[in-house]
Amino acid sequence: MITLRPAAAWTAALILLVAPIVAMADDLPSWNDGAAKRNIIEFVTAVTTAGGPDHVAPADRVAVFDNDGTLWGEQPMYVQLAFALDRIKALAPDHPEWKETxxxxxxxxxxxxxxxxxxEKGLVDxxxxxHAGMxxxxxxxxxxxxxDTARHPKTGKPYTSMVFQPMLELIAYxxxxxxxVFIVSGGGIEFMRPWTERxxxxxAENVVGSSIKSRYNDKGGKPAIVRLPEVDFVDDGPGKPIGIYSHIGRRPIAAFGNSDGDFQMLEWTTSGPGRTFGLIVHHDxxxxxxxxxxxxHFGxxxxxxxxxxxRGWNIVSMKNDWNKVYPR
Amino acid sequence: MITLRPAAAWTAALILLVAPIVAMADDLPSWNDGAAKRNIIEFVTAVTTAGGPDHVAPADRVAVFDNDGTLWGEQPMYVQLAFALDRIKALAPDHPEWKETxxxxxxxxxxxxxxxxxxEKGLVDxxxxxHAGMxxxxxxxxxxxxxDTARHPKTGKPYTSMVFQPMLELIAYxxxxxxxVFIVSGGGIEFMRPWTERxxxxxAENVVGSSIKSRYNDKGGKPAIVRLPEVDFVDDGPGKPIGIYSHIGRRPIAAFGNSDGDFQMLEWTTSGPGRTFGLIVHHDxxxxxxxxxxxxHFGxxxxxxxxxxxRGWNIVSMKNDWNKVYPR
Structure with a gap:
């Protein structure tokens, strides 16, 4: 029988307790130690432990992330709205009638x-x-x-540098x-795809979003896909489980969002069989x-x-759970 | 200076010529040596040769395959139509009115x-x-x-064993x-997804197909996605480039089909920039x-x-280009 002196026993116990914290520090360094970080690691460990009761085959390890407010900022307005407003200004010289419309x-x-x-009529216009006509x-x-060129009105930084470092670590983990890992966003699918991989x-193929209709045009030489001014699918709220069904074809086991537009996505995910995980980023x-x-107004x-x-969802306090917000 | 006797020179030349054939025999053993096989290997070699003029980054190496008639049979009728007819027979006892309708x-x-x-009205019914109401x-x-249980009327074999061995080798290659590799099929997306991986x-997430609408239902306890009796998207003909745009978000560099329903998919693919590849399986x-x-009637x-x-597409003669049709 091995007996430890009390001090040594305490040391051993501490090492056992601390070890997971040390291990996770490598993967999620921008997350403060706390319930959210602990729950993430506990969930991932459970579903990846071969032979464990909660093991999930890699093919079924589907995780879905909202984009606006979850992976990058959405204030003072959605980035895509800033894009649309900038486009109007850029196109205005060719449309003098807009001054009156x-x-x-x-x-x-x-x-x-x-x-x-x-x-809504104005938004569709x-x-x-x-977004259409090209x-x-x-x-x-x-x-x-x-x-590549737009800058956030408050920080003057590129929008793509204002992504959330803790979430980048989570995606990589x-x-x-x-x-x-999929994005399931209320934002436009083709607005995100040019840069999500970078x-x-x-x-690109792992991005699900709202879309307008388009048409294949094989007239007049080079074939083209032409974007039409007609909403096809709104990937928000109850639309998110539908977008997931259409694009992914499996129920996720983990979902990450930040607003009521993500409610049904988290509900659908966390009401599935087996171990599941839901997380909401709270902008505080x-x-x-x-x-x-x-x-x-936004998010x-x-x-x-x-x-x-x-419902067992993790509410993440940006203020308390993240020791870093942006990559640099 | 090294001189070879004529016989040795011929041998060396033959080895050089034959070497690619030997190399490709491992990857595509069910393809007879000929233009189609040679072109496939030449294309793949060109786009994967780092530093070569035709090199394509892995992220952009998107290949799309039609399903019915390209990866498995479609005679004497589409497999999904056989499924629908079987379902009608299975459901008929609860619908005595069908005898008159x-x-x-x-x-x-x-x-x-x-x-x-x-x-078309009958087909939609x-x-x-x-396919809907559940x-x-x-x-x-x-x-x-x-x-898992249905059998082909002519061979008595499971449909999933009547997939084309040369195409399985091509997918693996x-x-x-x-x-x-994606499936882009006129068939129903959710009809294919349960078994395409196996x-x-x-x-499943790499399957693009036709779809009906669905609705997220969070009433009455467990949330569910309910399938509705309304066509949402027809992934055939000019719909295929649209389905590719919506689901994949990049233009493929290689497309494989067998019918006029694949025409626009091959056209869209092979009119892209850089090296591209189009192939049509001819059922002869x-x-x-x-x-x-x-x-x-079908395909x-x-x-x-x-x-x-x-247009530079490879027309594959099933009779002459394939030394084997089914896996066994």
């Missing part, structure tokens, strides 16, 4: 309340002008060029553990990023904040 | 001409009854059970060369499989057979 008049006057007042290749070029390591860090939730988080905890 | 009456009477006479999980179970090694083997093309191949060669 809503929602374009408000956009050009910098009057966001006026844009909002134009309602904006999308039609800025070929797929042209739009990819336009969106890609914009994201899941990928290293043979998860298939910024997040998530390839006015100093390093923004603080908003129940009353925000409203109300129902999920109330119901999340009793 | 088309297209169900014709289905139950085994009168395919009568089914065809019911036109068949799809509505056999949850996503229920449909996956129904389709999966059927494919492309995958080994870091291609991302049979082809192509995971009445002895080992079926012989049909310009006048077939009609007319325009692509005429225009394919001058």
């Amino acid at each position: 809503e929602p374009f008049r408000s956009v050009l006057a910098g009057d966001l309340a006026g844009v909002a007042a134009s309602g 904006l999308v039609g002008v800025t 070929t797929s290749d042209e739009f990819t070029g336009i969106a890609g060029d914009w994201i 899941l990928t290293a553990n043979e998860f298939k 910024i997040y390591g998530i390839p 860090d006015a100093e390093r990023e923004y603080a908003y939730d129940r009353n925000s 409203k988080l109300d129902r999920a904040l109330t119901e999340g905890p009793r | 088309e297209p169900f009456r014709s289905v139950l009477a085994g009168d395919l001409a009568g089914v065809a006479a019911s036109g 068949l799809v509505g009854v056999t 949850t996503s999980d229920e449909f996956t179970g129904i389709a999966g059970d059927w494919i 492309l995958t080994a060369n870091e291609f991302k 049979i082809y090694g192509i995971p 083997d009445a002895e080992r499989e079926y012989a049909y093309d310009r006048n077939s 009609k191949l007319d325009r692509a057979l005429t225009e394919g060669p001058r």
Whole structure:
């Protein structure tokens, strides 16, 4: 029989307790030690432990991430809305009639309340002008060029540098553990695809989002895919499980979001059989990023904040759970 | 200076010429030596040769395969149609009214001409009854059970054993060369997904197909995705480039089909920049499989057979280019 002196026993116990913390420090260094980090690692360990009761085959290790507010910022407005407004300004010289027509008049006057007042009709008009009427290749070029040059109004940084470092670590950690990682965003699918692989390591085909209709045009020489000014699919709220069904074809086992638009995605994921994981990023860090939730115009988080905890979802405090927000 | 005797020089020349044939024999043993096999290997070698003029980064090595008639048989009727007819028969005892209602009456009477006479309306009714009205999980179970037990009317074999061995080798060869391989089929996306990974090694999320609408239902306890009797997307003909744009988000560099429904997919693929590859399987083997093309009800191949060669597409003769049709 081996007996340890009390001090040695305490040391051994501490090493056993601390060891997982040390191991996880390598994978998720921007996450403070706490319940969220511990739960992430415990879940990933459980589903990847061969022969364990919660083991999930790699093919079924599907993780889905919202984009706006979850992987990058969404204040003071959705990045894609900033893109649309910039496009209107760039196209305005060719459209003198916009000075008299809503929602374009408000956009050009910098009057966001006026844009909002134009309602869904106004939004569809904006999308039609800025996202449709060109070929797929042209739009990819336009969106890609914009994201390379546009700057956030508050920080002056490129939007793609304002992605959340703890979430990048999480994506890499899941990928290293043979998860298939997808973006499932209310944002436009083709707006994201030009840069998700470079910024997040998530390839274009693993991006699910809202879309407009398009048409194959084989007239007049070179065939092309032409984008049409008509909404095809809204990948938000109850649309997210549908987008997942259509694009991925399996129920995820882990879902990450930040707003009520992610509610059904987390609900669908965490009501599946076996071990599942749900996580909500709560923007409560006015100093390093923004603080908003129940009353925000963008990324409203109300129902999920109330119901999340009793559904077993992890509510992550940006302020307390993250020791770093941006990559640099 | 080294001089070879004439006989040795011939031997050396022969070895040089024969070497590629020997190398490719390992990857594509069911393909006879000939232009199609040579072109496949030459293309794959060109796009995977680092530093070569035709090199394509792995992320952009997207290959798309039609399913019906390209990866498995489609005679005497599409497998999914056989599934729908079997479902009608299975459900008929609960629907006595079907004995008096088309297209169900014709289905139950085994009168395919009568089914065809019911036109598009009849087809939509068949799809509505056999593919909608249940949850996503229920449909996956129904389709999966059927494919496990159904038998081909001529051979008595499971449909999943009547996949084309040369195409399985091609998928494996492309995958080994870091291609991302997708199915882009006119068939139903959720009909294929339960078994494509097991049979082809192509995971569910890499399957693009036709679809009906569905709705997220969070009423009454367990959330579910409910399948609706309404066509959402037809992934055939000009729909295939659109399905590719929506699901994959990149233009493929290689496309494989067998019918005019694949024309636009091959056109879109082979009109892209850089090296591309198009291939059409021509069913000209009445002895080992079926012989049909310009006048077939299923898998009609007319325009692509005429225009394919001058577009540089490889027309594969099942009879002459394949030394084996099925895995066993």
